[in-house]
Amino acid sequence: MPSSDLREFLQQLETSNELRRVPAVDWNMEIGTIAELVNEREGPALLFDELKDYPAGYRVACGLISTPRRLALALGLDTELSPIEVVRRLKDLFRSLAPVEPVRVENGPVMENVMDGNDVDLNRFPAPKWHEQDGGRYLGTGCMVIMKEPESEWVNAGTYRVQLHDRNTLGLYISPGHQGRWIRERYWNQGKPCPVAVVLGCNPVLWMPSFLALPWGVSEYSMAGSLIGKPVELVVGKHTGLPIPAAAELVVEGEIPPMSEEAREEGPFGEWTGYYASNMRKEAVIRVKRVLYRDNPIILGSPPLRPPANDAPVYLFGAANLWNELEKLGVPDIRGVWQMRPGGRRYFTVISIRQRYAGHAKQTAMAAMSGPEGAYHGRFVIIVDDDVDPSNTDDVLWAIGTRCDPANSIDIIRDCWSTPLDPIIDPEKRSKAHFSNSRAIIVACKPYGWYKDFPKVSRASDTQRDAVLKKWKTLFPD
Secondary structure: OOOOOHHHHHHHHHHHEEEEEEEEOOOOOOHHHHHHHHHHHOOOOEEHHHHHHOOOEEEEEOOOOHHHHHHHHHHHHOOOOHHHHHHHHHHHHOOOOOOOOOOOOOOOOOEEEEEEEEHHHHHHOOOOOOOOOOOEEEEEEEOEEEEEOOOOOOOOEEEEEEEEEOOOEEEOOOOOOOOOHHHHHHHOOOOOOOOEEEEEEEHHHHHHHHHOOOOOOOOOOHHHHHOOOOOOEEEEOOOOOOEEEOOOEEEEEEEEEEOOOOOEEEOOOOOOOOOOOOOOOOEEEEEEEHHHHOOOOOOOOOOOOOOOOOOHHHHHHHHHHHHHHHHHHHOOEEEEEEHHHHHOOEEEEEEEOOOOOOHHHHHHHHOOOOOOOOOOOOEEEEEEEEEOOOOOHHHHHHHHHHHHHHHHEEEEEEEEEEOOOOOOOOHHHHOOOOOEEEEEEEOOOOOOHHHHOOOOOOOHHHHHHHHEEEHHHHHHHO
């Protein structure tokens, strides 16, 4: 079963030899650089302790679910599954989930320590400077930003970056088009500050739904309960009335005033694209009124790093969501969906199909760019046959090289939904807030019209390969 809180999951990682404890580290760029180097190599999860300027026990954890194996461990799946099978299980899991509503409790570990009002001092908690050219220190990367829609009972949780400004003020950047931005603007349009709580450390399975872009009105807490297998226990925030995970490590409560009332310079910040795509600029702030934290709190860090080092497994979730979207749209015979890790989730989407009719490959690509998952900030959609493993970059490049005729197999779609973080948007469009880009469809399939006559592949059959591997085990150690 998935773990009940962050500390239990860290124990699971350690038992599985998937965790490395790192003592005596500097919060100033050293944590971020170590995380980058380890994630590039798909190394172990990291738990940093004895941080410079902070007491022992105030810790930062990174890379907890950054590999398919650790994600499977977090979700209670078989850790020996292949990467594409992990995505298939995620797809099936997401499709079968029934909401498990959270429950309210009076107390929990997060209330072991409380700072209120003038006692609030966020400088007591280790906020890393993750990248060399960042404009400041970021306390919130693997975080959940909790807001309630003002006209309903719907509570939304999203993952947005949170900068440390001073002892009781945080910066909050939310990219256009995200639900948290819409919610806070509804408060601002009424002339009110937006109540907010930010969870800065929690069970990774509880955190997962907050970066999945669930539909409007769907509760991340309910989905997390489904993934964990029991209701999420919540306490009510004193200042905001917002539900807060009772077993969280560190939570802040406060309000987001309209930017006309207060805004501060935020960023720049190295983002998941691998670039500083936006400069320092005025952004909203959180006025922090209360802080709740456990003894020896653990901050969940998930620094956006230049691909393929990204810390969160968003490429696995994105592929599973897209696979479900395609099947709901009625696109037949999808054999696998993958988002290439070096592309940082959205840049290279690969879909394997068993071709059934002329135009099947193009239909699949167009559908992949149309739903909630595929419409936002992609670049290339690559369609391959079912004899190609979409999670194997060598396989995919071989298919492109041998089955894609550039003059006939590549199409360009213009004016698609993008983001201010997109580094290729030119300065003129950026100055007009025209955040759009183009997409390429690459059909790397055997031409349907003469599929049966296409040259046969020279690779040994699976039966032959399995027989040789069994006979010559000493040549092929695990």
